[in-house]
Amino acid sequence: MSKESMRSPLGRALGLGSAKAGVGEWWRERVSALALVPLTVWFAASLIVHTGSDYATLIAWLRTPIVSLLMVLLLAGIFYHTALGLQVVIEDYVHSGLKILALIGMRFICAGLAAAGILATLRIAFGR
Amino acid sequence: MTNSTAKRLRPLSPNIQIYRPQLTSVLSIANRISGIVLSLYAIVLVVWLVAAATGPQAYSNVHVFMGSGVGRILLFGCSLSFFLHLCGSIRHLIWDAGFGFELRTIYASGWTVVLISSALTIIAWIVSIVLAGWNR
Numbered sequence: 215m216s217k218e219s220m221r222s223p224l225g226r227a228l229g230l231g232s233a234k235a236g237v238g239e240w241w242r243e244r245v246s247a248l249a250l251v252p253l254t255v256w257f258a259a260s261l262i263v264h265t266g267s268d269y270a271t272l273i274a275w276l277r278t279p280i281v282s283l284l285m286v287l288l289l290a291g292i293f294y295h296t297a298l299g300l301q302v303v304i305e306d307y308v309h310s311g312l313k314i315l316a317l318i319g320m321r322f323i324c325a326g327l328a329a330a331g332i333l334a335t336l337r338i339a340f341g342r
Numbered sequence: 343m344t345n346s347t348a349k350r351l352r353p354l355s356p357n358i359q360i361y362r363p364q365l366t367s368v369l370s371i372a373n374r375i376s377g378i379v380l381s382l383y384a385i386v387l388v389v390w391l392v393a394a395a396t397g398p399q400a401y402s403n404v405h406v407f408m409g410s411g412v413g414r415i416l417l418f419g420c421s422l423s424f425f426l427h428l429c430g431s432i433r434h435l436i437w438d439a440g441f442g443f444e445l446r447t448i449y450a451s452g453w454t455v456v457l458i459s460s461a462l463t464i465i466a467w468i469v470s471i472v473l474a475g476w477n478r
Contacts, residue, residue, distance in 0.1 A: 244438055247431050258424060262466055266474025269398045269405075276394065285391075296381040303378060331388040334395035341395070 239298060246295040253288045273338060282339035286332050293328035297321055365452045373430035376423040383420045421466050425459040 260281075264272055275281055297320065304316045361367065390408075393400040407413045433451050436442050442451055 244435060247435060251428065251432065254424065254428065258421075258466065262470045263473065265470040269394075269401050272394065272401075289388075289391075292384050292387070296377075296384055299377045300381055303374065327385060327388045331391050334388070334391040337395040338391075 239301070243295065243298040243302075246291055246298065249287075250291045250295055253284065253291055256284060257288055276335070276338045277341075279339075282335055285335045289328055289331040289335065293324045293331075297324040300324070365449060365456075369430060369433075369452050369455060372426060373434070376427040376430070379419065379423040380427055383416075383423070386416070386420070418463075418467070422459070422463045425462040425466070426455070429455040429459040429462075 260275075264275065267275070276285065300320050301317060304313060304320060308316050358367075390404055393404040408417060433442075433455050436451070442448065
């Protein structure tokens with residue numbers, strides 16, 4: 215802490231306020247929300263229609279090019295938006311040194327789940 | 343020396359517990375909670391997709407679990423969280439665009455979110471049960 219005492223009050227204050235990356239994250243959360251409105255409504259409606267479908271019907275549906283495309287977009291959108299949303303939650307409630315670990319862990323999990331979901335979609339799309 | 347200023351006791355705004363719950367505050371926290379809940383259901387979505395990609399047996403396991411009592415309660419929670427978060431977020435997007443800040447409008451849009459998200463949840467379940475039958 216002693217090395218910080220050399221800094222001026224202005225130097226200590228700069229970069230600590232809200233004027234960091236917040237605006238960009240705020241925008242990205244809104245834009246991804248906007249993209250997810252049609253994607254999730256489409257997916258929810260499709261799931262309702264497919265409630266009684268068997269495995270073969272479901273796979274045939276998932277293999278349709280437009281459905282595969284929308285699934286990849288849906289997964290990317292969901293986990294992008296989830297990561298931004300959970301980031302706000304973690305930043306609001308975790309104040310200890312755990313914060314950075316929680317943020318990194320959360321992002322790793324979101325990236326891993328997005329990759330797993332997209333890979334599964336592609337395996338179905340390009341499978342035999 | 344620098345820490346003394348940071349540790350000085352400053353006046354705090356009253357804590358959330360002393361407020362009577364209002365529609366505005368309840369919907370605000372509901373949007374956050376439903377978002378957190380939906381991030382957990384996103385895991386279920388990936389499990390479901392991976393099972394579908396793995397094969398009929400793996401998919402059948404997930405499908406049977408989803409049709410069980412616990413699975414249906416989870417699916418109901420998922421649908422309610424989804425419609426609540428969807429409607430609540432559209433309300434937020436309208437605010438973000440700069441509209442709807444009059445107190446009357448805020449309450450009107452709040453009750454609209456409650457009514458439409460409940461209605462959509464009920465309609466979704468009725469349609470899915472009508473299409474597939476209760477035992478699907």
